Amino acid sequence: MFEDGTIINELLIERLNYLIYVVLLLIGLHAMIAKKNLIKKLIGMSIFQTAIILFYVSIGVKEGSTIPVYLPEHDLHGSHSVPSDTNETSHFEHGPFIVDSSLVRGYANPLPHVLMLTAIVVGVATLGLALALCLRIYQGYGTIEEDEVLAKIERQEMLSKPSIVVKSVDSSKTTNSKAEKPPSKPKVSSSSPSTKRPQAIPKTKAKAASTSAKAKTSRAKSVSPKAKPAASKSTTTGSKKSPAKSKTAASKPTTKAKPKPKVKSKAKPAVRTKSSSPAKKATASKPKPRTPKK
Amino acid sequence: MKLLSFIPVLVVGVLLLYAAKDFPEWGSLDAPASKSPVSSHFIANTGVDTEVPNMVTAVLADYRGFDTMFETVVVFIAGMAVLAILKNSGRKKLVKREFEVDAEPDLIVTNTVRLLVPVIQIFAFYVLAHGHVSPGGGFQGGVLMGASFILVALSWDLETALIRFPFNWTTILGGLGVFLYAGIGLLSMFLGGEFLDYSELANIFTVSREMARYHAMLGVEIGVGLTVTAIMFSLYANLSTEGRHQRGL
Amino acid sequence: MSLDQTMFIPVLAESLQTTSSPTPLQFFGILLGLLGLFFFVGTAVGMIRFPDFYTRMHAAGKGDTLSTMLMLSGFGLVSMEDLSMGSWLLFFKIMGVVLFIFITCPTSSHALMRAAFEDDEMPMTEKDLKKPSAKKK
Numbered sequence: 126m127f128e129d130g131t132i133i134n135e136l137l138i139e140r141l142n143y144l145i146y147v148v149l150l151l152i153g154l155h156a157m158i159a160k161k162n163l164i165k166k167l168i169g170m171s172i173f174q175t176a177i178i179l180f181y182v183s184i185g186v187k188e189g190s191t192i193p194v195y196l197p198e199h200d201l202h203g204s205h206s207v208p209s210d211t212n213e214t215s216h217f218e219h220g221p222f223i224v225d226s227s228l229v230r231g232y233a234n235p236l237p238h239v240l241m242l243t244a245i246v247v248g249v250a251t252l253g254l255a256l257a258l259c260l261r262i263y264q265g266y267g268t269i270e271e272d273e274v275l276a277k278i279e280r281q282e283m284l285s286k287p288s289i290v291v292k293s294v295d296s297s298k299t300t301n302s303k304a305e306k307p308p309s310k311p312k313v314s315s316s317s318p319s320t321k322r323p324q325a326i327p328k329t330k331a332k333a334a335s336t337s338a339k340a341k342t343s344r345a346k347s348v349s350p351k352a353k354p355a356a357s358k359s360t361t362t363g364s365k366k367s368p369a370k371s372k373t374a375a376s377k378p379t380t381k382a383k384p385k386p387k388v389k390s391k392a393k394p395a396v397r398t399k400s401s402s403p404a405k406k407a408t409a410s411k412p413k414p415r416t417p418k419k
Numbered sequence: 420m421k422l423l424s425f426i427p428v429l430v431v432g433v434l435l436l437y438a439a440k441d442f443p444e445w446g447s448l449d450a451p452a453s454k455s456p457v458s459s460h461f462i463a464n465t466g467v468d469t470e471v472p473n474m475v476t477a478v479l480a481d482y483r484g485f486d487t488m489f490e491t492v493v494v495f496i497a498g499m500a501v502l503a504i505l506k507n508s509g510r511k512k513l514v515k516r517e518f519e520v521d522a523e524p525d526l527i528v529t530n531t532v533r534l535l536v537p538v539i540q541i542f543a544f545y546v547l548a549h550g551h552v553s554p555g556g557g558f559q560g561g562v563l564m565g566a567s568f569i570l571v572a573l574s575w576d577l578e579t580a581l582i583r584f585p586f587n588w589t590t591i592l593g594g595l596g597v598f599l600y601a602g603i604g605l606l607s608m609f610l611g612g613e614f615l616d617y618s619e620l621a622n623i624f625t626v627s628r629e630m631a632r633y634h635a636m637l638g639v640e641i642g643v644g645l646t647v648t649a650i651m652f653s654l655y656a657n658l659s660t661e662g663r664h665q666r667g668l
Numbered sequence: 669m670s671l672d673q674t675m676f677i678p679v680l681a682e683s684l685q686t687t688s689s690p691t692p693l694q695f696f697g698i699l700l701g702l703l704g705l706f707f708f709v710g711t712a713v714g715m716i717r718f719p720d721f722y723t724r725m726h727a728a729g730k731g732d733t734l735s736t737m738l739m740l741s742g743f744g745l746v747s748m749e750d751l752s753m754g755s756w757l758l759f760f761k762i763m764g765v766v767l768f769i770f771i772t773c774p775t776s777s778h779a780l781m782r783a784a785f786e787d788d789e790m791p792m793t794e795k796d797l798k799k800p801s802a803k804k805k
Contacts, residue, residue, distance in 0.1 A: 135440060143439035151432045159424035187453050188446030193474040194553060195466060224463045230448055235465075235474040236458045239483060242475070243490055246558050246647070250497035253654040257501040260661060264508055522786045531775040574779075 142183045149176035163259045163269040167252065174248050178241050185237030193235040199224055469632040471551045479556065480636040480643075484615040487639075488600050491646050495593045498650035502590070505662030524575045532574040539567040547644045551633065557640035561647025568652045577656060577664065586664050589653035596646030603638050690746075697745025704738030707731050720792040721784050729777030733769065740766050 136144050149172055156169025224232075259269055266274045443450035452458065461478050471477040479487050540563075547560025572580035604615035612619030617635035618628040626634070656664055690698065714727025744762035748755040 136436070139444060140439055140442070142445050143442055144436070147432055147435045147439065150435065151428050154431060155424060155428045158427065159421045183445060184443060184450055184452050186446050187448055187450070192554065193462065195472040195474075199466065223467050226459070226463065229459050229462045230453075232462045232474070234453050234458045235461050235478050237452065238475045239478045242479065242556075242558060243486065246490060247493055250494045250650070253658065254497045254500055254504075256658055257504045260658065261504050261508055264661070522783075525779060525782050528775055528779045528782070531771060534771065 142179065146176050146179045146183060149173075149179065161271045163262065163271060166271075167255050167259070170255070171248070171252065174244065178244065181237045181241050181244075185234045187230065187233055190231055190233045193233050193238060195224075195232075199228065468629065469636070470629045471633055471636060473551055473553065473555075475554070476550050476556050476636065476640070480639045481617065481632055484604070484617075484639065487643065488597075488604065488615065491597055491600055491643050494650050495597050495646050498589070498593055498653045501654055501657050502662070505657045508662055524579075528574045532570055536567050536570060539563060539570070543567065543644075547640060548637070550640055551636065557643030558647055560640075561644035562651060564644065564648040565651025565655075568648075569655045572652075572655065572659075577660060580652075581656070581664060584652055586653070586656060589649040589656070592649035593646045593653070596642040596644070596649070599642030599645065600639050603635055603642070607635070691749065693748055694746050697742040697748075700742030700745065701739050702742075704735040704740075704742060707735035707738065711735060719797075721789055722781065722791045725777055725781055725784075729774060729780075732777075733773040736769050736773070737766050740769070 153169045153171070153173030153176060156172065157166050160166050160169060262274060263269050266277050268274060268277075443452075447453075461474055461482065465471060465474045465477045469477045469481055471481075543560045543563035545560075546555035546563060547557060550556035550560070568580050568584050571583060603617070603620075606623075607616050607619040608614045610619040610622055617632040619631070620635050621628045621631035624631050624634055708731065711727055711731030714731060715724055718724045718727055740762055744759045744766075747758050747762070
């Protein structure tokens, strides 16, 4: 199976590094194409970058070479460390000399090092920027799932049909940021928490309701920081957008009916993960006395 | 959609694997990248040209200095863009979100960090300043330095770190780093050379032309280190607090 | 270039061919490395097998620290084939890394535990063990 010349031998043994690079690259590519979650897309991008780095290492590595820093015997400043009884004294004068071409192969190729150093730094910068954009999208739309964001944009465009597309996107943004503020607050508390609070409250005392709410949501964070706020936020944006929008659009009732069921179906799983944990906690709810920190 | 995406992925994979057999073997000395006159020239002549033992530093800061300068600019712009995107976004009021927990800084963690941060910072300076003769340089030193401040922010809170490293400084230091880099390039231009041709600085430093390049590289690396330090901390401070710089992680 | 030439593990093959019999110090170092590997396997098994967060962190924190320290100090001893200045320098550098891990690794696992405790994650009790649903977690 592993004889010379077969394709398996070539892929798995002689060029295993290239196989790994291709596989990593494909994983990254697939994540970037197929995943709906923007953060998962970013993870795919990072994997893709890693594959490229591996590729550069593969084509740049030299067998039996040392790091691209001059050894003491080639170092212009390190001539004192060379034993004086070496017969090649001409090489070790304290002064510049061009490294012999036979010695060049003893050093690793510095160029891939430099290029990959560059790539890593740019990768960090772009990753930070992309995360910031994701955060902003999440603030605006309450979700980082690509299809939900697109659906929301589409809905807003439909609402503001008379105006042109660009304007509608603009107006959606402003309404979003505007809607962030109080007027919609009561609606929020009526729609989303009503689904999740009652499950948790009976287990703890009424007084500890707030702390338990904090506790259970805090553990939701440890599970997945995005899932929970995404759910509650989407309810806020979904429910509050429609009143803000209703000034411009006449098709208010239909759109108002639309976001709600979607919201609920989305909020459910997050709620379930949360409500399952307080159930267990309630059996041994010792830590409550500790919660008044500060 | 998910199945559909496999098609381009598989096509790309087959093409890349088909091309893989033309690539050099692992560790081959005859690989085009290793045989190319460019890298051979770098290995052979770095010592003569710049007296820097670390070829990577020499290639990064001198031979490819233009590239690295815009690299630094990219990092700086990324930091500024994150600041611009997240500034004044999100909730104005400091409403405590449900999943936020009020926790005191932990005694053991803070004491360990107190022990470690000076060591990390000294090591950062060592990596930055020793980048000529051993693996290291501006980017690595800068990242270490930024990480030390992030460590403070993680173990206490962001306010404590912002006392040590006020947020305004990140913009100023980041700009200063780029300015230092471009300034050294411009200075060598005004002295009669080309942009980023450090050997012209020999007139100022009163050393040989090679040593002028050596010293100018140190200045350039310091500029890179400043920018990277500032932007790393700025990215953390912005991303962890949605641009509010209060009540972060 | 086929499998029976041990191309898969060229480094190991090379080392088997080239090294003469190890000095006692190197032998001790290899022993330490193997011991570290043993604890590392224990850590991995514990991470999978233990039921809740705290016991898992206990396995990860302790086993990881100990095994990393053992392996690194074993590596330091192996690298001291001659007692020259350079090998001493390398040994002390590795010992510096060991010290660093000795300080930071328990601290990090403590921080994780603390964060879980702040989050009101409860340790597993006998009662949880009786419930079949809690066992999954």
